[in-house]
Amino acid sequence: MSPGGVRRPRVKSFVLSNGLRVLLAPVGSSPTVSVWVWYRVGSKNEHPGITGASHWVEHMLFEGSPHFPKGQVERSVLMVGGEINAFTDTDFTAYFTTVPKEHLSLPLDIESDRMTRAAITDEEVARERTVIHSEREGNENWPEFRVEEELFQLAFRVHPYRWEVLGRRRDIEQMTAEQLREYYRRFYGPKNAVLVVVGGFDARSTEQEVRRKFSHLPAWGDDVTVQDVEPPPSGERRSVLRGPGTTPYLQIGWRSPPLNDPRTPALLVVDTILGGESRVFSAGVGWRGRREHPTARLYRTLVEKGLAVRATSGWSPRVYPSLFTVQAQAAPGVALDRLEEGVERAVERLRRDGPTAREMADVKTRVRRGAALSYEGSTSTGFRIGYFSTLHSLDLEDELYDRLLRVSARAVRDAARTFLTTDARAVVRYEPTRGPSDE
C-alpha cells in the first residue's frame, strides 16, 4: 500500500545508466505479469508535415526488430495466451504485454529488442500507410471525432496539441519512411522511456533480468520538452461543421491548466460536478468510457430537461495546458442554440454559486471509494503506475488524492470562474445535413 490512501502495490524504482527508469511492482498473488514501456513521446513532439508520426511509429514497432521479425511480436505473445497492444496520446506512447507469469522473459525480450532497433523499412511503411489511413477513416465516420479534431484546431494556434494524434490526412499520405525513421531514432530510447513490470514475479531476479536486457542499450532520446507556448486566447472562437448524423451536436473547450498545476484538483472537481465521474480515481482509469451520473449538473440541466440525449464534461490533464471540454448531443427536435444556452446556464450557475456542500461531500466520497479499488489486476495497475510516472511522477497520484480531499468549495468556484469563461472558449457545432435514409 502506498502511504496516501491509494491502494497501490509497493513499487521499487531505479534508473539504468542509459537513462531508462524502471518500476517493479510485484504482486505475489497474481497469476499474470504485465510489462509496460511508456515513452514520453507523443503527438506533442511532432510538427506540421509529420503529424501522426508518433502513432505511426507505434504501429511500426510491431513490424520487426532483430530477434522478432515481422509478425513474431504478436505471434509469440498470443501463443502463450498473452495480450499485447499499444496506444498513442498527445504526451506519451505506451506499449503493454500481459502474459501468464511464467512467461515474463518474453515481453522483456520484445521491449528490449525494439526500444532502439525497430526495423522501419520502406516496404512496411508503405503497407502500413493504408492501415493508418483506414484507422483514420473509421474515426471520421463519427461526427464526435470530427468535432473534437476541429475544436483543438480552433483553440490552439501554436502548440502541437492542435492536431489529432492520428495525424492530418495529408501528412499520412505524404510522410516518408525516412522521416519516420528519423523521428524514431531521435526520440525513442531509454532516456525517454519508463519500464513498468507488475504482477507475479520475484523482484530481485527480475531486476537482474531487466539490467541484463536493457543496460546495454544506447542512451538515446532527445529532449521531449515542447518549447512552443500557446498565447492566451484573445476571444471566443467558433466553427460549424456539417455532415451526416443524427441530431445536432456541440462541443465547447476552455483552456485548462497542466497536470501539475496547483489548481488541477479543483478543476477535476469541477469536471466531476458538471459531467459525472472523475477518471483520476475511478477504477480502471483510462480504460472505460465515461458514464453519465444522475447527480451531474449537465445531466440534470440538459438530459433530464429534454434538451439533450447525452451531456457530459471531459478533462484529461496533460503535461501542458490543454482543454476542458463539455459535449452534448441534442434531443430530437432541439436546436443547437437552445442546447448551447442550456450548457451555458449550467456552467454559469457553477461560476456564480460554486458547488453545494452536498456535491462536495459526494465528490470526496467518490474519490475515497475510487482510490480503494483502483488497483486490481496487473494490466490496469501497470497502466496507472506508468501513466502517473510518465506524465509527472508516481508521487503525484498520492498528492492529487490528498489535495482532492482537501479542495474547498470556494476553490472549485474559483476554478470555474478562472477557466470556464465565455470570452476564452472555443465552440464547435455539428449540424446534421441529411436524414439517415439517404441511400
Place this chain on the structure above:
Amino acid sequence: MSSSADPLRLEYGTPASGLSVVRQPPPAGAASFSATYVGPAGWGFDPKGREGTARIASYLLSSGAGPFDRVALARCLDRAGASLTTECAPESAEVTIWGPASDWRRFLGLLADVVLRPRFATEDLERVQRQMTERQLRESSQPASRADRELFHATYPTGHPYRTFGLGNARSVGRVTPDRLREFHRTHYASGDAILVVTTFASLRTVESTARSCFSSLPERPGPTLPMPPVRAHASRRFDVNLKGRSQVEIRVGGNSIPRSDPLYPAAFLANEVLGGRAQLSRLFQRVREQGGLVYHASSELESMRFWGYWSVGAGTGPDRYEKVLELLRHEIREVSARLLPPTELKEVRESSIGEIPLALETTAEAHELAVETAYHRLPPDFLLRWPSLLRSVTPEEVQLAARRAMDGRTATTVLAGPLSEG
C-alpha cells in the same frame, strides 16, 4: 489451480423460489465483489407493437428502485463504492453490481431492490424514449451499426429475437407507458427462471441464504417461453447501403449459426479463432491487414447463444478498396471450410486460447464474466477447468466440419454500408 477456491470451479446451489444461485470464488488477492442477476427479459420477449420495451425496462432499472429515486440510488452506490450496470440481449437481461468485497451482503440487497422493485417513473421513461429515438437514428446512419442491422434483418425472419437490436422504432417506443413497463417487469423480471451469479469469498450456503432472503418475492414458477420462429437457409445474398458523406465502408458477411449446447461448439470456437477471432494470430488480421495492408480492423465473431447463434466477419475500409477487401474476406471464409487446418496452426490457436485463461482471472470483474457465461448456458460447474482438455481433443476434421456448419459461407449474407458511390 484446482483447489476449492479456484475461480474456474463454480458451485451451483439448489434452485428454489424461481432462482438458481451460482457461487464463484474470487481470484486470489481480489478486493472486490461482483453479482449478476440474469433473467428471461431480453428483447426477444418484446410485446408485438411495443418493440423496445425490454431495453427500456433494462435501462430504467438503474433509475430508482425500492426506497431510492434515481439520484438517491446513485448516491447510495457512490457511498458504497459500488457500480451498477444493466445489459439487454436477445434472450435475456442482466443486472450486475460490483463493489468492495466486504460489503457483499448489502450489495446483494441493493441488487434485489433494483431487479425486483424498480420505479419506472414517467419522467425517466420519457428521457429514455428520447434517448432510444436518437439511438434508432444512429443505428440507421452509422455505417457499422447499419451494416450489422441489415445483416441480422436479412438473416432472421420477423419475430425472431436475433433479427433486431431491440431498439424498436419511434412508434413502438412511443407506445410504451409506465403501466406497460410494470406489466413487462411482472412477467419477465419477477417471474422465476432466473440465475444469480455471485463472485465472493463467502460460502455457497451463506450466499444462498442471503440471496433467498433478498429475492424472496420471486415466484416459484417457470419463466416465459422465448418465441423462436424457424430460420430458413437461403442462397448467398448481398445488400449495398450507400451512406453518403462518410469516410469508410463497413463490410459484414455472416449468418445463422449453432447454439452453445451443440457438441461441435468447441470445434466451431476454434474455427472462428483461426478465421478472425484470435486477434493478431487470426488469418483475417494477418492476411487482410498485415499482408494486404488494406484495413485497420478485420475480424470474425461467433456468438453461440442458448437457442441458436450467429456468426459474422467484419472489416472497415476506404471507398476505393472495399471490393478487394470483400474478395479477401470471402476467400478466407471459404478456406476455413474447404481445407483441413494445418496441425501447427490448430495447435497455435488452441494453446493461445488455453493460455489466456489466467488473464481472464486478473480481476473479480473479468473472472465474474466467465462465471456468468458458464451459468447462463447451464454448463457443468467444472466446465471452465475442463475447457482446455475439450479444446485439445478437437481434430482438424472437426474444425472443418464445424466451420461448414457454424460459419457457412455458401448461405452467408453480405452487407456493405458506407460511401459506396464515392469509390
